[in-house]
Amino acid sequence: MRCADWADPVRTRARELLAEILDAGTAVTLAPMILRVADRDRGDHALGLLDGVLRRAPRERLAPLLVSGDRTVRRYAYRMAVEEGTLSPVELARVAAEDDDAVLQGRCAEAALAAGLGAETLDVLLGGRNPQARSAGVTALRRLGHPERAVDFLADRSALVRACARYVLRQHGTDPQPWYRARCADPAVEPGAAIGLAECGDRADAPLLWALLEHPTPGVRARAVAGLRALDVTDVRRLRPLLDDPAPGVVGEVTLALLPSARELPEEWLLSRLDAGRPRWERVSAWRLLDAHGDVVRLRTAVPLLSDADVRLRTWAEHAVRRVAHREPRASRSPEVAALLDRAGAVGR
Incomplete structure (x- = not known):
């Protein structure tokens, strides 16, 4: 820490001592501290020492940093490993495919591709659990001359991967739209095929959806x-029944679709869907649709929810009351708004 001290004599002596004690063993132990101090003014000197020691150390010395629980340390270690070429393409691909850090996913996927794609490396990327790895593998299919494999990813759960698959196929003269149409007409259709059709289709494809x-x-x-x-x-007429779908994900999507037309849905009907006995996702849907009706309906909805047992609904209601109270000065409030804000008590003041 004193290597970044404001006082030159202290800083100089600390740097001398650190240079004396820093070897491959202590570098691993001190790396988390050095990386944090590096963010300070004058903190880059210790980082330079760390770099020099680790780049000269045997590969196995870097291994503990690659599996560190400290994300900053791991990013630093993998950056160094990529620069020094100490990891094979397959090892890099495995990190890209399995790690939960998006920065490492992207860095290692790019490094694996740059290092040369073998069959094993490509399979690891294509089988990755995260979109960064799969998209990198799919995009590489174009370069490798295997565009037909991209078809397997047209219905991927990730929009990024689907887009890469369509790109690869189009670059080789294949239009993915007929594939999506055929797939959406098949009872075994995947969720990714349904949204994929919309991503590359047009309104003429709506009947299939x-x-x-x-x-x-x-x-x-x-x-x-x-x-x-x-x-x-x-x-609205065709989507409204799906607000009663047993699947929360469906209700959520229908709610998003109906928000622009929320005022076409009866206020009283939506209010009844806020009853405490209803599933939580239905109550959240009703709140969002009522909230889109405007200030007066928003206030009518919010005031009864100020004492609701659901923390999220109660918080949204409090915010809604405060927004209305802030936007409408006392002198310009309608009798209904004034009465509702009085009922809200301290929250509406």
């Missing part, structure tokens, strides 16, 4: 609703 609203798989129903919203072909 409307038909999927009755599919037995909740994920397919949810993605079909999302697709209809993306194509801007939502219909």
Whole structure:
């Protein structure tokens, strides 16, 4: 820490001592502290010493840093490993495929591709649990001349991977839209195919998505609703029954689709869906749709929820009351708004 001291004599002596004691063993122990001090003014000197020691150390000395529980340390260690070429493409691909740090996923995927793709490396990337790895592998299929494998990722759960798969196929002269249309007409359709059709299709594809609203798989129903919203072909009358869907994900997507047309839904009907006995996702949906009705309805909805047992609904209600109270000075409040704010008590003041 004193290597970054404001006093030059202290800083100089500390740097001399650190240079004396820092070897491959102490570097691993002190790395977390040095990396934090590096963010300070004059803190880069200790980091330079750490760099020099670790780059000269045997590969196995870096291993504890690669598995450190400190994210900053791990990012530093993998950056060094990539620069020094101490990890094989397959090892890099495994990190990209399995690590939960998005920065490391991207860095190691790029390094694996740059190091040269073998069959094992490609399979590891394509089988990765995170989109960064899969998208890197799919994109590499173009360079390797295997665009047909990209078809397997057109219905991937990740929008990024689906987009990469479509790109690879188009670069090799294949239009993915017919594949999506055929897949959405198949009872075994995947959720990713439903939204994928909307991502590359047009309004003429809406009938296929409307038909999927009755599919037995909740994920397919949810993605079909999302697709209809993306194509801007939502219909309040046809979507309203799906607010009673047993799957929370479907209700959430329908709510998003209906928000622009929320005022077409009866206020009293929505208020009844806030009853404490209803599933939480239905209550949250009702709140969001009522909130889109405007200030007066928002206030009518919020005041009874100020004592609700659901913390999130209660918090949203408090915020809504405060927003209305802030926007409407006392002198310009309608009698109803004034009465509701009085009921809200201290929250509305």
